[in-house]
Amino acid sequence: MSMQAKRRADYLPPAFTISDVKMDVRLHPTATRITSELQITRVSDHSQHLELDGDNLSLVSIKLDGEIFEDIEQREDTLIVRNVPDTFTLTIVNDIDPQNNKALEGLYLSQNTYCTQCEAEGFRRITYYLDRPDVLATFEVTLHGDKAQYPTLLANGNPVARGDNDDGTHWVTWQDPFPKPSYLFALVAGDFDLLEDSYTTTSGKSVKLELYVDKGKKSRGIFALESLKRAMKWDEDTFGLEYDLDIYMIVAVDFFNMGAMENKGLNIFNSKFVLADQRSATDEDFFNVESVIAHEYFHNWTGNRVTCRDWFQLSLKEGLTVFRDQQFSADMTSELSNRIKHVRVMREHQFAEDASAMSHPIRPEEVIEMNNFYTVTVYDKGAEVIRMFHTLLGEDGFRKGMDEYFRRHDGQAVTCDDFVAAMQTATDIDLSHFAQWYSQSGTPVISLTTMFDERKQVMDITVAQHTPPTADQSHKVPLFIPVAFDCIDENGKHYTDVDGKIKDGVLLLDAPSTTLHFTGVESPLIPVVLGNFSAPAKVNNNLSVEQMLLVFRYAKDAFNRWDAMQSVYNWCIAEFEKGQGEQIDDSVWNALSDVINNEADNHELLGECLVIPTFETLCQTRQRVDPNSLNSARSAFCDAFSIKLASVLKRVFDSISTDSYQYDQRSVNARRCKNVLLNHLARTEHGDSLVRQQYAAADNMTDTLGALKAAQGNLPDAFEALMQNFESEWNVDPLVLDKWFGLHATTERDDILSQLSLLKQHPQFTINNPNRVRAVMGSFAFFNTAGFHRADGAGYKYVTDYLLELDAVNPQVAARVVTPLTQWQNYAPAHQSLMKAQLNRLLGHKGLSRDMFEKVSKSLAFETSGEHA
Template structure:
């Protein structure tokens, strides 16, 4: 297979633009008719032909200024028309097959609902168009559909007309006055329950709010609507940004490749990020609903009003909007738990991506398939880069820079450089060096070394930075990063460096290394580096266990206290892996008991601190991982942890009384802490009764799932009984059943592959449902360490077999699930060889999608760089 690589450096402005679009859409399951009326204008002085993008389309006719033309060339991916006027009206009629569009891109029909997904390049599956984000047009769309089957007909903007048609049909016309790229286009037709509300903006405008959900799910929608109103107010209060249409609509559907989509005025959501009540949704689900609702709403300005010039600039909207939704969530809930959540994503997933064949900067340089741009690097590392800007500029100047960004670029398609330039305009700090974050890939490593001169009573601490070579770049330069820094002694006293290079506990590290001097110190100090994860970097700061426990006792920032324990757990597990569990001495266990007893009433901090680093996180501080050795070491440490701390853990569990369910910060922290403790206690014989009791008495999904997840560590027969009871109760609820599938997929059992094969025959499983596929196959590939990494390679083969089927219907989902296979380079050779065998099977498959081909070919071509 030969696929052309697209490069950012090759960007050329469009030869033509389309300023106005009128569409007439007649819905039909297998022969939907799309009539597009486009106002086209030549840009510049040239004689190039007009080339429109189009895929999976049946072309019926083409007219130029009302006259039919046959002077065009059609291929599988384009429509070329030569000799067009400088300005003209183009009418194109196409026919498409929504029912058999299993890729869920463009316009598709699933579960009785017509729905669209046009980002990144789905609009070309609806009609021929200049399908690129720097072509902005106004849209007027008329939808025709059967009134009984599809009483709801929606598109972007405001409704301006409606009426009855022939044979029981009806139509609605929608108009969006704001020019937008076609990736923000949306249509929905179906029969929904609708929740309505109203929001009054700061300037007094009334906005109608409408939430469309499947019939019978209306009671699970109010939280999403309330979240939307909180997001609208927060964006006005924090950034002065108001909504700009008369109506804001959200539609929840079960069959959707993404989490949600910010289409202008008509957001389409995966229903898992809309529907929530205490019986069917966990606290985490409630959090995600609020966060994703906010994220898509915030896109109205950071993505819609100001959009991307080209897809290489994707972090311009996604990194910035992720940062904004993180700010919002921190304000709505807790800064600490939110920060830890984001850091776990970086350490588990983004660091792994940086170290793989798919390594790329937050503004990539090249790509084969645009859908593969939607990565944790672009989104989450992109958000960390924005967070560093916020740190460097401060809250007021950052807001000033945002105001300037909108003033300069409202209604435009721009670049990451334009964003940095707007920020540069409000600060005297030279951001030219900082901008390297946009073009340099990889995770920087900050190495900390220190020396104490007892005679001179002087301490020196050196911070050195180094970014290892990555698959896409061999030459790395020092980065500019804010590094939160503190120095304490064993009694908790804090020290300032002699030259006061650390200001407000922040060191600006913009050189290969920096050395700090501390005078008049009576004992060696403990450097606390990268507090609150102030830069997306790894830290090598080897400290003895007593120093890590001292940081927990005395650090100013709760994040640093949590992070110190994460480092301690990592060190302990390494001792177990080396066959030296005795190195984890009684003094360490006593220190951990003190942590539990001291923070017993601080449910938020304790709940976070009692979470042992995941296998995925542990891998990022190691290379050539022996999977079974590390897995067993972690398992043994967790078992001893439960045994050694059983008494204080049991006391905490019994003393937390959550009462009737409330989704409040205090109640969420209490439930989380209690469930984390139960997860440890379940490893002990006395914990089995607690698990069953909690499962049977739970009045909310959070505690039910807490019991089920804990049960995975205990008696297997009991776990199966609880799962059977859970399925009996929830088998008709798709979102809840996804949890059931995931629990099955992540359990440790010798027959896990045959077990998952049986689950694929479950009447509620469908290869066409992305949520269900992710719950079963995705959960196994990402989080079943023992099964996926079975030493005989059977787990790798099982996932590959499924990907070969899935790729034929939904390449986007297949390309996401292949990710663990493409990260073979982090494991020991015996695992690498078997993973690469399966990647080779994929590469040799005839008709492999561009999505999978790019990831697999790059992975197999990857030569682990020497550092």
């Protein structure tokens, strides 16, 4: 298996192209027979042999233009077909073993369901092919399977023929008229419950909608189907994009590496992003179902109709589509809560990735394993870059740019540069400097220095940018950063600069620094910088805690008010780290009490503002973190917060009435606020009774889980009793039981490693199911600070022991779970040594997958410095 890196700079167009594919698939658990008939044409003037990708295939025969062809060479992952004509038909017959495909790439059989996952390079596990996104072909696929076991046979496109055979099998032929790359190929065979509906597009076309779910789960698919129709209408209204096939199908399966996959006309979903009702799903689950349903649907245009030239351009489709699903979710629910949700992902996970050995631009330059491209940088930072386009061009300009992008490139495989060029042409705005965001990695830091002349009533604020060196790039250039900017004084008056550099509330920072001049200033101004997280950057803005509270009081934008409260909490936690928490002035606690009182009826903002920054977020504002010290300081602040503010927290908690369950934004806000309050009140004298009362009275999973989370870190006896009750009720529902697994795995307790071993012996746990693995080992590694970061290194060793086992089964999932270990760079030296020792164990393991080798080897090769840290 080659460990050689592939580089964007080495891209070459394909030597051959495939225009049409006819596939015949005869399903069998261990010997599925694939016959593929490929129409192939040599591209340009060359005499190269044809090289097809293949992985773990058993070749039966090859015919060229109908005749047996033997001038071939089989290598480990390539089939070389020599001396071919310029245009020809190649017929390949091969066998594969779906039942023993535990990596869940290509075609696999799990829980008596055949399923595919071909992105990024899974199609080569089905048959020999030019498995690259810039080869687009039309597909006709005929599936054969046992009719009793697999009454449902699905593939991309429209069904055009079907029939029964005398041996108890049946067949269905599917045609997809739109040329597509092989990564969008899909087939599913199984026995499902079916929900049916239809949607009529703006132009009057009727589209059949089909949602396939496990038997008995039909009622839990209704919300997903309604979400799909909302997404279809939104895309028509917002971007003028209609669906293009006669049928749109979604299949929900339990065994799936990803969240979902946008295969043309046949989306395959992890069931956790389809199944939802009030008893089994939280408000957050409902939100995620709607969001992911929309994301995969929006890919029909931004990913399928216009796709990537090569995998280095992945953010072309993913960053853009994440932005689109974020805009949709904001319109369906709330702009504020959505923005905060996405900013938390950036601050908790993407900033950490930027600071680690895996740092890369949103358009990476090199990779060993393509599956490692599916990162928060490519997806979430990529979406933030698209958001900056939207800020710069305005809503109308952005729509014009999108229209131009589709006009130019529909049916093509293109690059990020093509997208930027379309945006620039449509709007006559020079975006050449802005395009640097695609090639420069790292998190820019925006710093402020101020100078106030009281006599002249003048204040100067210098805004500077600096991007620290990253693992992959030592030299950085200034970026083009739209910085939302506001200035207020201590009385809440808002000021703008006299030079007009701030336009419509935005400063375009495209140089190392710029100075803003303010006149008529009677007292020092308080700059509010990067409002609404207008760029994926950090800010050094040395405000006092009093100034932060003034920002909360006077800022116009609700996001900025929330952000100010996060800064107040961060400051308080820092005081506890220094051992000075008890000395925090009463004026701060009184101010926090006033905030809670004044916002008592603003459930959305208050619910967000009462969430204390996570350990992961706090890490990105510190260097050389001692995880146990920081975690203890955060816990001590949470305790003090609950005790000192107990009366006002209880009063607001009692004032929130939640009626019978409804999934609408007002109800979601109220439940969210009440559960955050309950989490704080669990540390007070009322905690035990309040938690048990809520659990007993809950008519929905949001409140049930809210009670469990409140008990988790504060009321061990109540937690144990309620968790036993929860397991007995939900033991037969693996999807809901994942919540139980995750809560146990993230509980901070001295015997957590023994607890993890017990969880792995649970009848519902299996290493073959990615959801189970993520719920237990992923939750522990990512979110159990005290357990994972034990001072003796036992947490690191426990995860590593499991990764050695998991990598042999499912390298994709293993490479995601290893992420917290690879981010050792920002921890104290003692923890760095312990983490690197386990990474060295992994690297020395014979047979390590490409997925793991890349992340582990890069992490160990990383050299820290003051800049990196």
